[in-house]
Amino acid sequence: MTDLAIGVSGPSGPLSGANGPAALIPEPSGAEGPGGAGAQAADPEIVTAKILVVDDDPRNLLAVAEILRAPNLEIVTADSGEAALRRVLTDEFAVILLDVQMPRIDGYELAAMIRGRSHSSRVPIIFLTAYNKDDLHVFRGYTAGAVDYVFKPIEPLVLKSKVDVFVDLYRKTEEIRRQGEAERRLLLENLHVRGEKLKAEQALRLAHERQEAILSSLPVVVTSRGVEAPFPALFVSDNVERLTGFPAERFTGDPDFGVSRIHPEDVEGVTRELGAAITNGSYGCEYRWLCADGQYRYFLDQGVLSPEVEGRAREIFGTMFDITERRMLEQQLVHASKLEAVGRLTGGVAHDFNNMLSVVIGNLDLLRNTLDGDDKASRRVRLAIEGAQRCADLTNRLLAFSRRQPVQASIVRLQDLMPGFLELMRRTLGERIDVRLTMDEDVRPIEVDCAQFEAALLNLAVNARDAMPNGGTLTIAVGNRTIEEPHAAGSEPSGGPTGDCVLVSVTDTGVGMPLSVRERVFEPFFTTKESGKGTGLGLSMVYGFVQQSRGFVEIDSAPGEGTSIRIVFPAAECPSDDGLGRNEPEAAMPVLGQGETILVVEDDPEVRQVAVATLETLGFSVREAETGDEAAAMLERGDRVRLLLSDVRMPGVLNGLDLARRVRREWPSIDVVLTSGYADVEDALDEFHFLHKPYRASDLAEKLRILLKA
Ligand code: ADP
Ligand code: MG
16 A cells, blocks of 8 residues: 555644744644544554654644644654754654754754765755745755755645655655565565475475385285276286286276286186275285286285275275296195105005015916926916016006116216117107107216116107107207206205206107196006006106106197107216116026025015025025024024025014125125115115016026126
């Protein structure tokens, strides 16, 4: 409000002469209200202006004050130049009214002094004078710094309107100054606020960037979903694309998308679990989810219900974690443990079976020797032996799977072995199968039981042939490999072999296998072939053999896409030329003994009996013992014995191996042959001659021939 609110009003009349008393003090007008200046209501919107009136005559002071009185106007009076100067120092005035004639310091001097002070140099000064208008004084007054003159006797209207001009000017200037100040303050405040805002924005951006960095680098997707099926995605962190191949917008843009790609077998469980989140407050589930590359991956999905907030719908906050790798390893482990358990079971059965077969074969061998001349009976016995022998083969394969079969590992160079073996394979598989071999030049030697290695490859080849009824190609590839990570289902407690290895793969172009078959092929007796065609033991044997050789085996197969079976063996430590090639050929005919005494130690009476009878037929004199302890007692008594034939597993303090070691220590002239249907005899294999049960009479004779000749 810059308009002046001082109304010039009231009756006007001439004031008395210069220094005389005021002739007339006008009454305040009705509009201004009764009472003095201080009593009038001040408007807080209007700048209060101060006016200094200087006159040595108090009556004049009173008169002028009366004339000027108005709201928001403060009249300050001074009755001398000194008093005026003191006020000028402390107060700020809109205008100063000076009486010219005053004792000591007159108006001109005072004006000059007021002008001389920086504080008051610009305050307008009006002289009140009784001098003539044309007088020289007027000029003097202007030179001293006056801006106007009011002549006495004072015309109230003239005085008031002159003063009003300066009060108005003062107010306007003051208002502009205050406005400027307010604006500057506002500007400063604005700057401050903007600074704060900038800082807050920066902090927010930083927090956001950090959050983004965390979200995108963790293998965890953060989600927010609706609480009702199909649990539409409201938010999905961007890293979902890295895990699934789909951008986050695919999830948030289509409410059904997330659930639609869950594996059909898992959908129900997931829907149930998520649906219960609203009542349980949390959820957790694992499921398979079809990713953009067409592969299912396993996800662990866990989360909580959002906290209750007024006016906001509840949501489910969750995290998704890719656990595919872990699940795969778990599955492999479960599979391996299952096979291990089955292996132990079959191993036990096969072992008992072998003992019984020893009895059958042994007795048949004995019977055959008594049938001189009876061709018909001889032929029957021969067929019976062949049948029993086939049974023994089967049991051996079971033992191979359960890793209870003794292995006679030697260093094998596949460069030497494979070409000859390929011939055998071509003959076995027939013309419709094209057999190919690719082999690295410098394949490292491996340490395996050669006969079992061949049997394993033959098993794989026969399976391949069965899978290619209309012919096809069988490729065997042999090469060096370096294995970095131990295989989960490997034979060692720490996993499969690592480092230098040899890979033998057998690949066919046959019908392939669905997953349900692939998962079970290593189980003994698992076969998809019609009865009589398959035993279900081929791959079991391969599995057992590979495990026992400290390697691992893997299958790649899909229906219609053929099958590739890869076996990895650890490379042998020290390549050597010894022990290469096959086992010695069987002796054609048993060689008779010359009455030497052989001590047979065997806890199974039937097995023992066969052994005794066989040895007697071969021309030896035989002593029997049921346990190692009994045999030791006989030797201690001084019974003369040329050779000890002992089972390994027996009841009593001394097992076969203990007995054999004691014999070697105390009676070194006695030769030792150990026999077992089990494979837990590796030490025995290294130390003593060994016969694997069930053995043929010819095998026993051959062993004895070699020993006794030496
Ligand atoms: P068997 O050959 O007596 O059936 P195996 O243990 O050798 O027993 O094989 C088990 C099963 O694995 C077979 O019945 C067959 O279903 C499947 N199988 C093995 N090898 C192959 C192959 N190369 N191609 C397709 N299926 C195979
Ligand atoms: Mg087979």
